[in-house]
Amino acid sequence: MNDTFLPMTRRELEERGVIRLDYIVVTPDAYVDHPSFAAAIIGRFVESLGFRVGVISQPGWDSPDDFMKLGSPRYAFLLSGGNMDGIVSMYTAAKKPRSSDAYSPGGRAGLRPPRPTIAYTARLKQAYPGVPVIIGGVEASNRRFAHYDYYEDKVRRSYLVDSKADLLVYGMGEKPLEQIVKLLAEGKSAGEISGIRGTCVIRGTLDGISDYIELPPFESAAADKTEFAKACGIIHENMTQAGKTLVQKHADRYLVQFPPSRPLTTPQMDAIYELPFARREHPLYTEPVPALSEVRFGITSLRGCPGMCSFCSISAHQGKRVQKRSKRSIVKEAEGFAETPGFKGVISDVGGPTANFYDAACTAKNGDGCARSCLSPKICKNLRVSHKGLCGVLEALEGVRGVRKVFIRSGIRYDYLNADRDAKFIKRLVKKHVSGQLKVAPEHTSENVLRLMNKPPYKVYESFSKRFRALSAEAGRKQYLLPYYISSHPGSTLGDAIELALALKKQGFIPEQVQDFYPTPGTLSTCMYYTGINPLTGEEVYAARSPEEKAMQRALLQFNDRKNWPLIREALRKAGREDLIGNAKGCLVPEERESAAKPSRSRAGAKARRRAKKLSNRK
Template structure:
């Protein structure tokens, strides 16, 4: 019997199952995050999407992993277990860039830590195997997606095999999972063994031989990429760019096969995903709030995907650069629903996505969006069609919804793309209606060499955007300013580059409250640079700051005015042979 449970939260206990007349669930989804039934949480989307297609799904959130007992809470599912480490890679969730344990877990009740293990996907899969043997196990989410091939692991400082090997899972879903998960569910429901589901786009699997694999490109093996950093860099570029044929990588006892990516959802399908009956709240079993929900409860996702392809961001490797956007009606309908919440105060905190102003962007290349180059840097691709008019229409519409006082835009804004809007309407709308005091932007650096490696526009474009925003704010009679974010120690950033950034901060008269140190997370171009010391796009050597002391110096230079940083700033300036910036005077960074 298949039960589609659309009223209330999905089952988290046997009592819930009995209450809803469910003897055996079709799927049990295990997640490292607390159970929050909100479309900003991947486990909510996947479980609701399956339910909408007629499958019953139960949730085991943040199980005790010391034994397999907690994984038997809902019994053996009819079709299989789904595993996600959560909205973040578990190691990023647990550790800061300095490899110290974080004091807070935003995805756990009350922000309490200790609710998930290291490398959660692997641990959960092993406990499920202990509990149920050969039950189908499907892994997905950001952790699995970014570790689908042999990959550099910052925390162990080594190249690890595919997470498929370490977890023993049957299928890995990478990227956005709605299309693949339904196809997998239908195959399992039709009686196909998990090991035989080898054809679904957007999935990877392990096979002892390549007898049944056709038309593929073979990557260097796990052993080869572990032994040679140049080979690792070459393999990574193939993984990132080749999205039109299957990829194969040999491991010790067989091969990891990646099928071509799943096609993005079209607008009608995306609208459907966000129309599902989410409770938009954390499960009532929690006594304390989930901090991550507070950040997004009154925000609306309008887009998916990003053409920015910043080197330090894993989105391109995870999803590709196809941008999909919801219809204006779909977004408006969701906001109308938010206004009915008793906690709603009239403020929509965000209408955006990975990059808010990519809403409506299109590619006119007759061969489809390519992966061989970036769309915006070093220059805009001729096939990229700028379209801010649709986003402006969306913003104008949502702010007229009854009960809405103000709509903020807090997602990232790509300022070089915004400058392509010759009408100036987007910047005007932003300044007049969708910012309150400050607009956060991320130029990240000022050095041309570093920005090029980052895939970010030159700093002059940031300055031009700031001028336009300031002018629009002034005409509106508003005192508003741009709050910039900068990154230290990105591959390519020398001490001289870090000093140049500090001088820029000095000359603009603005002191950042926060400084972000580059974090080598799986699946990014910049992490490949960090590990190999090479630019994988060109094969040229790249300077990488790796010592704790130098990374601390580069970070301190961004906040050189902070008295706590004076000693290390002086040391950094002397190392860079810039003693001229030590002493008294407006142009000095720190006193002697």
């Protein structure tokens, strides 16, 4: 076996002379030793602190056997729910099982349980009752309080309560874990650990817990949507560095969340991403892991997002403040690509949640206590807008031996880019760093929906689109914007969906894929969907909850697809917009009798093939 990987088997332990591991990372994803994969970055980080670390990947959860294959760790199991929430990994927004899993070998589905944090903890406690289980990652973070579960359509308890784990680490876990492993090595028990930023614990009393805010208890939040929205608003307001300790009672026990972890410094970010990742799947696998292909030769340059879109959990998980790596560290990573098998000279991406936030910084004195978006409804005067440092990084990467192209594929925040008076970056972007298509996310056209999303007005996107096209033509580049839109987001009525469809028709753009709003746990948008209340203002919010209306809003965005026409006609009639049914230039779909008279391409093609077959048989 290749010694550059964390061990997954007893044989690897024997080859390295390891009798007992200190920590074992357990994950529902395939073990890919790459900094874009949660298990790898946590495992490598803990290893760098001087501990022996192994990995149990995608264990069978019907018995404790797979959880015992590396033995009992000296200190604890570190359980990650995976790069994605378990339910989101397994089910679509229509609650249908996904046919594939990008984080499994060969893309095979069925290798993870729906709720890995709960299922795995139960088996670990069965196998080794006295060994602490520390849970973390996206799933545990977003479900750390009482939360709405879209799949079950109900409010569930905190995953720390339901899993019976010993400790929960939320957000990016390096700083909390560094303190936790130190305390465990000093002889502290998991039950004695308290007060670490970025962690949650369960306590029978609130003795010793000070300066806290108590949320509506689980029972109230589950029974009363107003109480749920109140809790959601308090949680959001305290995600900042100045946030208070939060307490939520579950029956006779208390969930205690200590304030968020401090942001990483640039030297700390550099040290983490310079750990000795192999950048490929563990050699135990005989099939590729699809999720690796897009990121294998990409570079993470930053974490954090000041945009704080209501439907996204990145700001809650990585923090609002941008944390970035140095140019030196980024270039060093690129230099290592030349020695990596499979590298063909193309760096697929340089970015993070949004690529062009590399230089973004809050200049306000009280910035640590601000919980609002830095970009919506307009860019805050205290946000430093610049792309100077990013231009320097891209220029340095182009000078690395063996690098032919450097692309940006993680998306651009166009409102931030438009606000930069220096056109150097956008000209460089258009000329050198777009691989045919540039991802952007206007999401909708309705001012009300965009306001609820924490996104800028649509006219800002139109301005950027015009600028991008002009600069692309000037540079002689045939390239396009790839805008993403969300159907049936809270606030979006049928009328709003129709206006979005009309805007797309006017542009001559039809999305190949449309993302239905997915109420993922812990976001403001999910709270609006479930309660019909904006948790930050208390205003009532319309939400399309029936499968029928959600299907209508989705179909409207793909009005050129003939199979959607019956549903679109139904939606237009329901909204009183029969004027958009017909052959006139401004109509979205033709009359039913006219569409029926003309067979679709697929039917016409089938008839042609049948005629050809008959002629062939006659011959």
